[in-house]
Amino acid sequence: MPRLRTAAVTTLLFVPIVAGGFLLQEPPARANARLFEQVMSLVANQYVDSVPVPDIYAKAAAGLVRELDDPYSQLFSPKASADFARGTGGRYGGTGMVLGEDPSGTYVAQVFPHTPAADAGVQEGDRITAVNGKSVIGVSSIDIATQLRGAVGSVVEVTYARPGVPTPIKLAFTRREVHIPAVQYATVLDHSVGYIPIQTFNENVVEEVTDAIRKLSAQGAKGFVIDLRGNGGGIVDQALQLSSLFLKDSQEIVSVRSRNVPDEISRAGTQHMLVGVPLVVMVDGGTASASEIVAGALQDHDRALVVGTTSFGKGLVQSVYGPLDGGYGLKLTTGTWYTPSGRSIHRPRKLNDAGQLVETRPDSLETDSERLARPKFRSDDGRIVYGGGGITPDVVVHDDTLTTLEQQFFRSLAPKVGAVATELDEYSRQLKDSLKTPTLDLKPAWRAELLHRLDKRGVVIEPRFAAVGDSILIQQLAVRTVGKAFGDGEAKQLTLNEDPQLSAAIALLRRSATQSQLFTAAHTP
Template sequence: MRRNRPLLIAVVLALPILSGGALLQSRADRSGPELLDQVLGIVSARFVEQVTPSDLYEKAARGLVDELNDPYSELLTPKQVADFTRTTGGRYAGVGMQIEDQNGVVTISTVFPNTPAERAGIRVGDRVVQVDSQSTRGWSISRVSETITGTPGTKVKVTFARPGVATPIAIDFVRQVIHIPAVPYAIMLENRIGYVPLQRFNETATQELEASIRRLQREGATALILDLRENPGGILEQSLDITDLFLPPGQEIASVRSRNGEVQKYTTRAQAVVPNLPLVVLTGEYSASASEIVAGALQDHDRALVIGATTFGKGLVQSVFTLDGGYALKLTTAKWYTPSGRTIHRERKIENGRFVPDPEPQQRPSDARAADDTIETEASKREKPAYRSKAGRVVYGGGGITPDILVRDDTLTTREQNIARAFAAKTQDVYIVLHDYGLELARTANGNYATTPAHRAEFRRRIGEKGVTVDDTLWNGGTRYVDRLLEQRVARLASGDSTAKRQDIRFDAPLRRAIDVLKQGQTQQDLFTIAAARVSTRTSP
């Protein structure tokens, strides 16, 4: 850890003071406990199937927590408590592969280097069909992940299905601690603009980010882009230390407020490593938790211009209360706030304890998108609660961190969506062809690969052999999408993620806007002035 700071415990362990709230109630308030006692008694005596007393009470307790309709609160069984303690305590190991849900099938999307999965020859596109003796049919991504991971040195057997291979592939893995870098690369863009993607807040995030920034400065960087898009958060202590890199000592980073009004503030402790370098922070709708703490603090202190989309809005604090019998109650007990007083938590529709996601823009009828209030605009942003930054700039609340400049990701055209849907029906086969053909092209790529008509035609032929048929009209309308798939894959296989990112900049609207603003401004104040002028122009009648 970079600085000495009293340990921030994200999960608070506490003992319940009373085992039953009914002890404090007067007779006039006993209708609730009497109702519960009556229901428990009738179910115990008359339900068609026998339920043991212990199961009955657990079901009642679990039902109470479920009815809070909070996706973050849950009653943990003794086994879940053990798993929770293992993963939060650092004894966490896996086999080195990233999985995703592709049309209900758990599929390998990334194989990390120097891991058991790479040594076993696991490939992108392989499907996980069994873990140990259990079929994964119907399993969620989280369940598959939790079953594969475990204590370092222990064994797990995973069975894969591979398109084109008739026999399932069973591999006996020995779990090992997998370190996935928080900063996969850091590169210099045009005009000496440094670009650093921060993908997660793990135990080395601050160290990696600081080292990357110092290297870019030695190479002559005069401005910096910190990319927090797709960063779901992680260790909260790291978010505080990372904010320390940019702000002087004694500045509020965030505060935690509970229902009883108690407030706990967190402040910077050390001299900033990067106090003046013009800074842009990129955010997206999946930037959450620790990402929002960093972005909110830097925006409120006028240390960064925020560009992109409003963040997820995960600003809740969970405490864990130990219970008898090895159980534990994980309960939401407080909220995070930015220095200006904005709540990070974003209220959203919840059904049965789960978030109801907004439909993706490309999934909405085209004639309805312009009027859809779920697509944020500069005009709709101004309808949110307004707050003031330290220098008096207007920043907006309403949950999540709202950017100073809203820039939507490049979206697929209707014709590109059609070809993407055609590929989705045979996702695994397309993945395999893309990987194998990309590997062939990567062997002769000179670092600046561009898709040619011949390469495009060969890719079409190969996926056709796998049963993915695309008519001429559909294919010709989606060539930009196909080119992007091939160029990203070839660049990544030939030269790594940093080269793939350079290749992808022309498809990355928020990053292009950040570069454009930084090219025009010499100081942080210049960036705010440029942003204010652009927003004013876009919203003026």
């Protein structure tokens, strides 16, 4: 927003109170303005402790934003405002961790080398319990990741619970520019399916996806899977450019609806790829924001079949105003993203008393009855697509659930999960040069050595878990070793049977030479 408009907003907010402008307002507003003046006067003059009048106004402004009950709107202190401005001015920093989420909370799924997290000794399996002294237990991994990002050079304090360590670990990170590739790898699966997992929307995602498409097409890919599972978003402009690659000239990608201004519509450009090639987009509960823009646009225009589970539903637009008087800044929700068919991407959430972000109307949307109860919209070709927040897949496929024995095994392993992850990583790095072909069938001596190494680290597998535990750990070692020796694409090939969502997408593409045939196959037993 231009500086002039920001100044006008500031004036409208403060002048009626300070200068007696409430006399021009309607009676109810005038009465409430008087109430504020009365309360402010009583606090300033009668409260047991002295409170400077400037502080009262600042607290009142913060309270006003807080009472909006919007977890995404925030009044920044002068220091926080300056940090935020630096963070959005092109130099954007992070800690170098990939977060995962399970029923027990948010954990560190991956630590990138030569990053603040790696330098501080963060381990896979560490569980994040607080950020900057505020508990994040029950907070989604997407929102925790947002809190970890910020201005390069700024400091974020993170508290971890490490299995086997009795006291919390508190670390302070100085954020650095961390380049995490948007596409870590791309590969051809099942001889003809190009598989491109996108883990973030950074400044290079369009270039990386374009390169991957060209490479996989040259290797014989006849259909493609764009995997957005676990992708919490990123740079919206990159999501618009990526969507444009797969759409037709001038097709709507997304619109922003705000108060008192015309809708802002983003449309596809003229550069396109994979014209006429069948396409699947995969989503899950970790797919959010910019990722949902892509999935929603391609679904509404019948350009992709969406497979997986319902996405997160983060579809609000925030505008930043500032600097305001005193150096304060205001991040305010001012709009909502809508897909081309008119569906709101956003799923309403509120902060509960514990500071956790929870859905106001929770439902899984993964049963026929729940889906039918949601608002219905139509794609360009007349297919039914569902609203109500998030992107609902055309084909719902749940991830594999663990058996009772497997769940019990993982719970028994929890106190030592950090040690297990470290050993798997170190031993697989040692074995990679000895592995001649991609295989999950490791030499018996390697299997025995892994169990011996784990035992030395204090990881003891109970006799009742011997069979299932050995199998899980050995497979994890094999997958990591293959990944290090031959690349993540080869490792993915070997574990397809453990990814029912991707397996379903490949099976559908195997039966389809065109996008139309793909939609037909999705609803044909």
